[in-house]
Amino acid sequence: MRVISGSCKGRPLKAVPGTTTRPTTDKIKESIFNIIGPYFNGGLALDLYGGSGGLGIEALSRGIEKAVFVDREQKAIETIKLNLESCGYSAQSEVYRNDAQRALKALYKREAVFDLIFLDPPYAKQMLKKDLLKVDEYSMLAEDGIIIAEHDPQVTLPEETERLIRFKYDKYGTATAVSFYKYK
Template sequence: MRVIAGRFKKTKLVAPKTFSTRPVLDQVKEAIFNILFNISDMQVLDLFAGSGSMGIEALSRDAAHCTFVENGKLALKAISENIAKCSLQPENLVIPTSVQSAITQLEKKKKSFDLIFVDPPYLKNLLNPTLAKLAKSSLIHEESIIVAEHHPKEPIEADKLGLVLTDERRYGQTLISFLALCPQKEEDV
């Protein structure tokens, strides 16, 4: 696993040695960032961060900031090692807690993000509850992009969540879904 492009290009990243963490394949990561194209100056949130490779890739491609959320001990160690390998500054924050708790904490701090990666363990019923909490939170705005990595047997219920599916790609047993907030409908006055 490595950083694909940008200022940290070719930096080898470590992955936690655990069954519950799946490092994103380079092919999938490259496809995601090709679709996103320009993420310069974006505020990024990496939920279920694992090794932190998605957030680090975003920073390598000139995102302004990344907040990593992870609660697995081995994954947190990997994130710390990867941040150190890239000589990232302390303004890039790691929150060592559950995603649900982190969303609440970040709302209290009045944080807002332009790009959110959501990559929960497959088939653990974490995807839709996380997206539901995000959609109702102040962490995202009408321009925010949510990129969810999930198993095809765990479909996203976008319409029920107040989100719209803008793009979806399949890579083997991995679905990458791009989501945004549903546009607010003007009410008749």
């Protein structure tokens, strides 16, 4: 696992010890960023199920100004902090140990609005539809922002919510799909 492009291109990233996380493969990460970027001129990203921090760190490497990382597992929080430090992004990041719904509520209270929102929960514990509805309800996506939801292809996500629409769906093999949302 490594940073694919940008200022930290080629930098290896540590994985979370154990089997509770499933890191996004380099191939899928590269494909995601080719669709949403590939580079950015500032902005704020949210990596809601941070794991090792790979998606948020990739966004920082490609020009996102600041990223917020959330995970409920202490091992993941420690790994995210190590990877951020290794890449020199600690000052551009906030890292919180919390569950997704509580984190969304706390960020809503801070009136946080994100240009990129990564939703990549462990496949066995997905609540992506609920997460999408909360992001929509709380108006947490910037006007031109994008939500990237990585999920099991067997999981059916809505084509649209009250204000969000899925504009792209890609399937990678038999184990991974990615849905991309933006405002209608």
